[in-house]
Amino acid sequence: MTWPRGASAGPEGPTVPAPAGVAAVAAGAEVAAGWSVGLDVGGTKTLGVLVAPDGAVGPSVRLAARRGGDGVAGTAAEAVRVLVAEAGLPAGSVAGVGIGLPGIVDPVAGRVEHAVNLGIEAAVPLAAQVSAALDGVPVRLENDLNVAALGAAHLLPDPAPDLAFLALGTGLAAGLVLDGRLRRGASGVAGEIGHLVHVPGGLPCPCGQRGCLEQYASGGALSAAWPGLGDRPAPVALFEAADSGDAGAVAVRDRFAGAVAAAVRVLLLTTDVAHVVVGGGVSELGDPLLRVVRARLDDEARDSAFLAAMHMAERVTLAPRGVPVGAVGAALVGRKES
Ligand SMILES: [Zn+2]
Numbered sequence: 001m002t003w004p005r006g007a008s009a010g011p012e013g014p015t016v017p018a019p020a021g022v023a024a025v026a027a028g029a030e031v032a033a034g035w036s037v038g039l040d041v042g043g044t045k046t047l048g049v050l051v052a053p054d055g056a057v058g059p060s061v062r063l064a065a066r067r068g069g070d071g072v073a074g075t076a077a078e079a080v081r082v083l084v085a086e087a088g089l090p091a092g093s094v095a096g097v098g099i100g101l102p103g104i105v106d107p108v109a110g111r112v113e114h115a116v117n118l119g120i121e122a123a124v125p126l127a128a129q130v131s132a133a134l135d136g137v138p139v140r141l142e143n144d145l146n147v148a149a150l151g152a153a154h155l156l157p158d159p160a161p162d163l164a165f166l167a168l169g170t171g172l173a174a175g176l177v178l179d180g181r182l183r184r185g186a187s188g189v190a191g192e193i194g195h196l197v198h199v200p201g202g203l204p205c206p207c208g209q210r211g212c213l214e215q216y217a218s219g220g221a222l223s224a225a226w227p228g229l230g231d232r233p234a235p236v237a238l239f240e241a242a243d244s245g246d247a248g249a250v251a252v253r254d255r256f257a258g259a260v261a262a263a264v265r266v267l268l269l270t271t272d273v274a275h276v277v278v279g280g281g282v283s284e285l286g287d288p289l290l291r292v293v294r295a296r297l298d299d300e301a302r303d304s305a306f307l308a309a310m311h312m313a314e315r316v317t318l319a320p321r322g323v324p325v326g327a328v329g330a331a332l333v334g335r336k337e338s
Pocket residue numbers: 194195196205206207208209212214
């Protein structure tokens with residue numbers, strides 16, 4: 001798969017220039033309105049990006065997170081102001097702002113609740129708060145996985161993208177864009193495959209079950225199984241130890257790869273999406289992660305003509321690096337392209 005609007009460097013603050021090939025569009029003076037801003041709000045940082053009226057991805061910004069409804073709203077408004085000021089856009093250029101965030105998000109009412117990582121418990125009317133701080137610019141909210149899936153879909157060359165965005169972060173879940181449209185589900189839990197039982201009677205999960213996939217295939221699971229050393233992230237420490245021949249590390253890595261492969265298999269068998277895009281913190285490992293997951297999928301297909309015919313390994317890819325995928329998807333939500 002190619003990521004035509006991608007870049008190779010990681011996003012670092014305070015502002016990051018547009019990916020290659022975008023600057024000429026961003027500088028185009030003929031477009032004075034219709035820009036949108038997307039924000040991806042996480043527990044430690046808020047990533048923001050400007051998206052041009054033609055969909056080109058502009059500069060981005062990274063701000064430290066503040067907790068609570070007022071903190072999240074204040075940081076969101078600040079990110080928008082910083083992006084607009086540094087891009088030199090005239091007043092009134094931003095047609096809409098989209099915000100992707102964890103927790104239970106009501107996109108219609110513009111409220112979020114139970115976003116524990118953000119210090120939000122009771123429902124907060126975040127869209128209205130941020131809009132008020134930005135002189136009435138329309139603000140829309142969406143679940144963080146959904147914006148990541150939309151962002152990945154936007155960055156594909158396919159006009160009707162069909163993909164699952166598999167986030168391997170603290171937890172494990174997927175966002176779905178099916179036949180070009182976001183699939184939220186009847187009750188908003190489409191893609192929550194982290195709570196499928198992977199090991200019957202296995203590790204306890206906060207959801208109340210035992211052996212959930214999330215306990216084996218997430219970044220959190222990996223850190224629990226192989227704690228990082230000092231400032232070395234657990235995934236990096238594990239893969240290095242496995243590469244150096246540590247038998248314990250090889251076993252942990254292979255068990256992890258098997259669990260990620262199971263997640264991919266579930267997504268392909270239930271939705272038959274064209275692509276499974278792996279993102280989240282663990283995906284920072286890059287190609288070594290992709291290699292072990294693809295190898296596992298190929299192993300499983302060896303004894304099954306049915307699985308072999310699905311070409312599972314070929315359909316797995318990594319989220320583009322150097323582009324804030326979730327923030328890009330949020331910008332599309334901000335201009336109602338979801
Ligand atoms: Zn669970």
